[in-house]
Amino acid sequence: MKIAYVLIDTLTSQYEYYKEVVDNFQKKQANAEATINQKGKNFSAQVQEFQRKVQSNSITQEQYDSEQVRLQKLQNDIEALQTRLSNSLQEEYQKELSALTDTIQNFTRHYAEEKGYDYILCKSSGIDNVLYGAPQYDVTDEVVAALNKRYARSVQKEKKNEKK
Secondary structure, three states: OEEEEHHHHHHHHHHHHHHHHHHHHHHHHHHHHHHHHHHHHHHHHHHHHHHHHHHHHOOOHHHHHHHHHHHHHHHHHHHHHHHHHHHHHHHHHHHHHHHHHHHHHHHHHHHHHHHHOOEEEEOOOOOOOOOOOOOEOOOOOHHHHHHHHHHHHHHHHHHHHHHO
């Protein structure tokens, strides 16, 4: 029986597609946070203006009631937007991670068949399925290099298709 293992921590830190997925998610998360922060600042400014008007007695009771309702609705809308953005980002990230996992698993299956391995195990710094692996059975660098080569080809192919 022929067995090898891959250090998953190394794979994820060196696989360009994985790094791109994480980077894209972080950018989208930052954009969502910026949107919410901007809306929050705008809301705070409106609340402060309302409080200024209340303190200076420059609004009627009717205006006061109306403005309180409007501000409450605005606050609820911001909270709902935050929830929607968070849920949407989480769903998108899960889809990307699922696609990434499928890519790695499919590649590993083909790699094992090509190299004649019966098993390729996963070793990580957290919970290990492999308590020990002799260094000569560590195929991580080879797998990462092959995955990155395949990914680079797919990126080049996409760029060529975009130019057409």
